[in-house]
Amino acid sequence: MRFGSRARGLAVRAGSLLVLLVLWWAVTATKVVDAQFLPGPHAVWEAFTRANSWHQLAPGVPREVRGEQNYFLWEHLIASLQRIGIGAGAAVLLGPPVGFALGTSRVVSAIVEPYLNFLRMLPPLGYIGLLIVWFGIGDTSKDWLLFLAAFPPVVIATVAGVQGVSRDRINAARSLGANRLQVITRVLFPSTLPEIIGGVRVAVGFAWTTVVAAELNNGIPGIGGLAYLAGQQLNTPLTMACIIVIGLTALALDAAIKGVGALVVPWKGKA
Template sequence: MAGEPPLLRVKNAVEQSVPDVVRSWLVRLIALVVFIAVWLLIAGLHLVDEKFLPSPNAVWDAAVRASTWHQVAPGVPREVLGEQNYFLWEHLVASLQRIFAGVGVAIVLGPIVGFAMGMSKTFNTVTEPYLNFLRALPPLGYIGLLIVWFGIGDTSKVWLLFLAAFPAIAISTVSGVQGVSRDQINAARALGANRLQVLTGVVVPASLPEAINGIRIAVGFAWTTVVAAELNNGIPGIGGLAYLAGQQLNTPLTIACIVVIGITALLLDALIKWIGVLLVPWKGKV
């Protein structure tokens, strides 16, 4: 319209010409650029001591150093690889292996227990208090006990990640089963479906979206627990490296590890969302 301000006309024109997905990514990119610019400004003006907030360049250099062969110290010809004798990607892969082992078992057992709790009131009554008790415990609350039981190797770490992921998956599955419409179940029974057919043809498809959402939450929570899991003997491991770098006041490397952990979390979440779309294309359509 002729009476619209120029900026508003430009905004409306952009919204009409740019698809929603592209516009969403542009907004995110602009926000990231602004964030880095503010970070550079704060670091450049030395508003915060570099021990607490190093510049983006220092963080990048730390990431490059952790990913390449480099001299032990300036002027010393001897070279070492990465950090703690592992490249940064090797630390990341080690943590992902622990995540896949612990969360993988939870993804198998969680839905089974959740479906059993949702279908049996007796089993639900017996199991629910213990499941909620386990869900309420912070990981650091029982990491010491797991180390006593299983030692400081990977077994205790895998158990910790399993216990972090299992409750969320089971509880979400229970919620999905209990949320199945009674009308759908009664309609299936009226058409002659037996108990197994009702379970596989109605209950499982209807509750699967909640189960997948629980897996998504569980993977995110387990990934945030990776630092706690790698507090002891966590090398190689991205969480263990972040913890060790913090102890050594190597703030650039600590932030580099945090960035890697965060980006990996986003990619894992996007992967699970994509798998969910493939497995439950009927979600939101019925």
């Protein structure tokens, strides 16, 4: 029954994707929308294959160039994933300890939480210029931007998880002789882990949506930088190809984190 349910779910998703492609093709084929604003699926596919292959610089010019901006599209994607790995990865490592400190200490929470909420409310484009002034236009400013985008969701999810643990469980552990460290590692951490995984999903997703902002300046190689540059050059097919790759990568990242969460916290959702 579970296999049949999954098969039906995949069939529904495949059918909806097919309908979307047919509608997309119909709108562009009938020229309801100008191709400059909405290129057809074939044009986007050609831009995708061109970005992943050697091709002539221009018709009649024998010189061949490598992908787009001298990098294949998958190389742009890997460069962005590396930045996500550094920035969001640091947030995933540092966020839970800070969240535990805020969740277990009222003094620390009173001092740090206002600044955390202030940072959480700031749009990334609001401080990217300041980061460039501080760290230059290299990868350091991009890594910091992605870290600052991903850090608050992990901390807030951890705090919510810690504060949601029943006091009876904590008191029971203490009555059995557990010290503060043992309460954190044996009671609070396992109970908070599902919320931490959820916070990581939100954080990585938010950091990935920030990748274009991070790569506005000197973002080549980078899938966000390529999408921005293609848009400036009115290369709409390549822009849409980049957007599709960014979206599919986001789905893959979320599915991977969700899968890891299912392995790490298999008891979630079970009585």
